[in-house]
Amino acid sequence: MESFPASLVLAGAGKMGGAMLRAWLDRGLPPGAISVMDPEPSEAIAKLATDSSFTLNPPTTTAPQVLVLAIKPQALDEAASLAALAGPKTLVISILAGKTIANIRARLPDAGAIVRAMPNLPAAVGRGVAGLAAEPGASTAQRAMAESLMAATGAVVFVDDERLIDAVTAISGSGPAYVFYLAECLAEAGAALGLPAEVAARLARATVEGAGELLFQSRGQTPAQLRESVTSRGGTTAAALEVLTGEDGLAPLIARAARAALRRAEALSG
CATH class of the missing domain: 3.40.50.720 (NAD(P)-binding Rossmann-like Domain)
Structure with a gap:
C-alpha cells in the first residue's frame, strides 16, 4: 500500500x-x-x-x-x-x-x-x-x-x-452475478445440446474463467477487439453472435437489467 x-x-x-x-x-x-x-x-x-x-x-x-x-x-x-x-x-x-x-x-x-x-x-x-x-x-x-x-x-x-455510485452499483457492484448467470446459461445450453450436465458445467465454467483471464491480461485490447479476434467470417461464432447482437439480443437485455439495478439502488438510497 x-x-x-x-x-x-x-x-x-x-x-x-x-x-x-x-x-x-x-x-x-x-x-x-x-x-x-x-x-x-x-x-x-x-x-x-x-x-x-x-x-x-x-x-x-x-x-x-x-x-x-x-x-x-x-x-x-x-x-x-x-x-x-x-x-x-x-x-x-x-x-x-x-x-x-x-x-x-x-x-x-x-x-x-x-x-x-x-x-x-x-x-x-x-x-x-x-x-x-x-x-x-x-x-x-x-x-x-x-x-x-x-x-x-x-x-x-x-x-x-x-x-x-448507483450506476457503479448496477454495473460492477451487481455485475459479477450477471457473469455467474452467463456461466449458468452456457451450461444449460450445453446440456440442451446433448452434453452430459457435468461436462456442460465444466466447459461453461472454464470458458468464463479463461475469457475473463484473457480480458485481464490483454490490457491493450478492448473487449470488442478480443471478440472480433475469435470471430471468423461465416463461422460458428459469427452465427451465434448474429443472435446475440440482434435487435432482441444481449445488449438491450443487459441495458434493461442495468436500469433495473439502478432503479433499485436509487430506491434504497431514498
Missing part, C-alpha cells in the same frame, strides 16, 4: 469487510494499527485476529484516522457507538449500499470527511473494482488514503458525482 493510516477501525467483518481486512494485512498494514468491531465475528475472523494480532472488539477505542463502515446498512441507525469514533480528523469510508454521504453525515456529524465506496465480490480474490465518491470537503490526502485502502482489493475508479 502506498500509505498506511496510523489507526484504522473496521466496523463489520463480514464477507466484504473480511476481504478488505485480509487484503490490508497482506499489503503490509501493521496489525497494531487495526481494530475490528463485530459483535458476532466468524471463526475465520477470530482466528485471523489471533494469528495477526489485530484488536478484535476492544472495550474502548479513540477516534481513529480512518473508520471503515462495512456493517449491514440497516444497522447504521443502531450503531450509535460509531458516532464517537468519527472525530474531526477521521476519514470515514462507507461501503454501505443505499446509504448516501448525506445519510452518513447525519449520523456521524463530527467526521472529518466521508468517502462512499462500492466494491464488488471479486475483492475477495484481489480482483475487485470499487467506485468511489468523495464528500466535497475531502482533502487530496484523504482521497488518496481512501484510494490506497480500496486499491488493496483491486482497481479503483473515482466518480465526480455521488449519484453515479
Whole structure:
C-alpha cells in the first residue's frame, strides 16, 4: 500500500469487510494499527485476529484516522457507538449500499470527511473494482488514503458525482452475478445440446474463467477487439453472435437489467 493510516477501525467483518481486512494485512498494514468491531465475528475472523494480532472488539477505542463502515446498512441507525469514533480528523469510508454521504453525515456529524465506496465480490480474490465518491470537503490526502485502502482489493475508479455510485452499483457492484448467470446459461445450453450436465458445467465454467483471464491480461485490447479476434467470417461464432447482437439480443437485455439495478439502488438510497 502506498500509505498506511496510523489507526484504522473496521466496523463489520463480514464477507466484504473480511476481504478488505485480509487484503490490508497482506499489503503490509501493521496489525497494531487495526481494530475490528463485530459483535458476532466468524471463526475465520477470530482466528485471523489471533494469528495477526489485530484488536478484535476492544472495550474502548479513540477516534481513529480512518473508520471503515462495512456493517449491514440497516444497522447504521443502531450503531450509535460509531458516532464517537468519527472525530474531526477521521476519514470515514462507507461501503454501505443505499446509504448516501448525506445519510452518513447525519449520523456521524463530527467526521472529518466521508468517502462512499462500492466494491464488488471479486475483492475477495484481489480482483475487485470499487467506485468511489468523495464528500466535497475531502482533502487530496484523504482521497488518496481512501484510494490506497480500496486499491488493496483491486482497481479503483473515482466518480465526480455521488449519484453515479448507483450506476457503479448496477454495473460492477451487481455485475459479477450477471457473469455467474452467463456461466449458468452456457451450461444449460450445453446440456440442451446433448452434453452430459457435468461436462456442460465444466466447459461453461472454464470458458468464463479463461475469457475473463484473457480480458485481464490483454490490457491493450478492448473487449470488442478480443471478440472480433475469435470471430471468423461465416463461422460458428459469427452465427451465434448474429443472435446475440440482434435487435432482441444481449445488449438491450443487459441495458434493461442495468436500469433495473439502478432503479433499485436509487430506491434504497431514498
